[in-house]
Amino acid sequence: MTFSTTPLSPELVSQNGNVMVLSMGPQHPSTHGVLQIMLEIEGENVVKAEPEIGYLHTGIEKSAENLFWSQAQTVVERMDYLAPLSNALCYVLGVERLLGVADAIPERARQVRVLFAELTRIASHCVWLGTHGIDLGALSVFFYCFDLRENILDLQEATGGARMHPNYFRIGGLNGDLPDGFTERLDALIAKFPGRMKELRTLLVGNPIVQDRTIGVGALSREDALAWNVTGPSLRASGIAYDVRKAFPYCGYENYRFDVPARSEGDAYARFLVRLDEMDESMRIVEQVRKALRPGPVMTDDTKIFQPPKETIALSMEALIHHFKIVSEGFRVPPGDVYQAVEGPRGELAFYIVSDGGNRPYRIRTRPPSMYNLQALKGLAPGNLIADLVVMIGSLDPVFGEVDR
Amino acid sequence: MEMSPGQFLLARVDDVVRWAQSSSVWPLTMGLACCAIEMMTATSAEYDIARLGSEVFRPSPRQADLMIVSGRVSQKMAPVVKRLYDQMADPKWVISMGACASSGGVFDNYAIVQGVDTVVPVDVYVPGCPPTPDGLLYAVNLIQQQIREGGRGGLLARA
Numbered sequence: 001m002t003f004s005t006t007p008l009s010p011e012l013v014s015q016n017g018n019v020m021v022l023s024m025g026p027q028h029p030s031t032h033g034v035l036q037i038m039l040e041i042e043g044e045n046v047v048k049a050e051p052e053i054g055y056l057h058t059g060i061e062k063s064a065e066n067l068f069w070s071q072a073q074t075v076v077e078r079m080d081y082l083a084p085l086s087n088a089l090c091y092v093l094g095v096e097r098l099l100g101v102a103d104a105i106p107e108r109a110r111q112v113r114v115l116f117a118e119l120t121r122i123a124s125h126c127v128w129l130g131t132h133g134i135d136l137g138a139l140s141v142f143f144y145c146f147d148l149r150e151n152i153l154d155l156q157e158a159t160g161g162a163r164m165h166p167n168y169f170r171i172g173g174l175n176g177d178l179p180d181g182f183t184e185r186l187d188a189l190i191a192k193f194p195g196r197m198k199e200l201r202t203l204l205v206g207n208p209i210v211q212d213r214t215i216g217v218g219a220l221s222r223e224d225a226l227a228w229n230v231t232g233p234s235l236r237a238s239g240i241a242y243d244v245r246k247a248f249p250y251c252g253y254e255n256y257r258f259d260v261p262a263r264s265e266g267d268a269y270a271r272f273l274v275r276l277d278e279m280d281e282s283m284r285i286v287e288q289v290r291k292a293l294r295p296g297p298v299m300t301d302d303t304k305i306f307q308p309p310k311e312t313i314a315l316s317m318e319a320l321i322h323h324f325k326i327v328s329e330g331f332r333v334p335p336g337d338v339y340q341a342v343e344g345p346r347g348e349l350a351f352y353i354v355s356d357g358g359n360r361p362y363r364i365r366t367r368p369p370s371m372y373n374l375q376a377l378k379g380l381a382p383g384n385l386i387a388d389l390v391v392m393i394g395s396l397d398p399v400f401g402e403v404d405r
Numbered sequence: 406m407e408m409s410p411g412q413f414l415l416a417r418v419d420d421v422v423r424w425a426q427s428s429s430v431w432p433l434t435m436g437l438a439c440c441a442i443e444m445m446t447a448t449s450a451e452y453d454i455a456r457l458g459s460e461v462f463r464p465s466p467r468q469a470d471l472m473i474v475s476g477r478v479s480q481k482m483a484p485v486v487k488r489l490y491d492q493m494a495d496p497k498w499v500i501s502m503g504a505c506a507s508s509g510g511v512f513d514n515y516a517i518v519q520g521v522d523t524v525v526p527v528d529v530y531v532p533g534c535p536p537t538p539d540g541l542l543y544a545v546n547l548i549q550q551q552i553r554e555g556g557r558g559g560l561l562a563r564a
Contacts, residue, residue, distance in 0.1 A: 026485055029434045029464045034482060055482045056438055059516035075511055081439035127442060146449035164439060164535055401438050
């Protein structure tokens with residue numbers, strides 16, 4: 001088998017006087033995925049850091065162009081694998097706007113979407129906190145965080161059958177109602193959450209080792225954050241409380257009361273505190289959704305985009321035809337383009353979707369928050385120790401499925 | 406193995422070596438994509454891969470016995486995977502975790518290697534997208550069984 005690219009040596013690349021060029025990654029426990037950073041170092045100090053991305057390039061945008069509108073959601077979900085439901089939400093909202101059915105989505109479906117978007121944010125921050133803890137040398141945090149995440153994955157599994165990529169959101173609503181016993185399990189999670197957060201805060205906030213490793217490390221000024229196009233918790237830690245949920249509400253976020261945590265220091269510790277506060281705010285929204293949930297339909301009754309109920313197929317000729325058409329050739333979306341943004345766990349996640357009127361997307365362009373956030377690393381790293389670089393990568397929380405797509 | 410009346414443990418060297426080897430299969434820290442998160446979950450309290458003696462994830466290929474290819478392998482990553490495999494000391498085993506690593510999965514396109522077995526020899530394939538941590542634990546079990554039975558790759562492997 002032949003490969004077109006020659007990889008750089010994972011070991012020492014070259015040495016010139018006191019400056020050594022070293023390749024960190026793509027297989028490295030602290031780069032949170034397949035990131036390679038070409039480091040110019042003088043002793044332990046970083047002179048220059050050049051991130052090299054693309055080791056997980058999957059061609060998701062191209063693959064989506066060859067799939068039906070509803071099938072493309074499958075590959076889109078696999079982009080940000082820590083928060084697949086945020087990706088799915090953004091995609092279905094965009095396609096629904098193109099279809100012109102955005103207002104016809106039943107209330108219960110919108111509520112459940114918000115519920116899972118927030119749960120997935122908590123699950124994603126759990127993985128971030130667990131791995132960031134390992135980077136800082138606090139191994140036990142990982143076990144606490146993954147225990148909490150496990151409860152959320154159980155809920156996802158109950159709805160879609162898969163733990164990580166349940167494909168539960170559909171264009172037009174949801175794939176079926178919440179299963180029996182779901183609300184009881186959700187209540188158990190809501191009851192457990194504050195105690196677990198208290199434990200995590202006791203472990204970490206005010207911990208002198210965590211403070212030593214993170215305060216003043218990787219400080220991103222307000223101006224730099226804007227210049228590098230940073231969004232999400234990393235931007236909010238630099239003093240700008242921009243949140244897509246507040247600025248451009250979608251899916252009924254305007255109906256829920258929540259705060260946007262922000263700090264002004266801009267360093268790794270500020271980003272850490274902002275994410276912890278965000279987990280609490282997400283749970284606040286989950287509680288409000290839980291209270292507001294009422295029985296009702298979860299799918300639009302537009303049979304042009306969603307299969308008619310199974311029991312009607314044997315009775316109605318029209319239902320049979322719709323079913324056949326949707327299964328064999330999908331549905332068509334009117335020509336046009338749309339930019340849909342949502343607040344993912346890492347920042348402003350958006351899809352620019354173009355339709356040429358066919359049954360497949362013409363183009364899906366992603367705005368992956370991780371990629372823009374990761375750019376800032378280039379400016380942050382010089383002048384710091386390699387050990388601090390690890391903290392910076394962890395606190396920017398990149399996901400490489402999304403960076404490389 | 407049998408216990409003798411005088412507190413001796415009699416066993417064949419082969420069996421003891423295979424038992425020791427199969428009880429400490431150390432994986433390489435190499436996360437690629439979605440499956441890597443489930444690989445991490447397998448080490449968490451809920452699944453606890455330590456029960457199988459495989460909780461020691463080694464960042465250096467020189468100290469690892471098992472490569473878990475956890476996720477889609479891009480054309481750019483494939484040479485790196487091959488190089489890491491070559492750097493691992495014998496005996497070594499490979500688990501292809503998930504649909505993408507096993508066959509390319511849903512990504513049948515220009516960017517993804519259609520099955521990591523075109524790059525490195527695979528011992529156990531785990532289906533799923535991503536497989537559950539239980540699936541991965543079962544795969545490690547199968548690797549252990551292979552070693553105990555003297556299958557491919559063990560120190561005392563039968564030809």
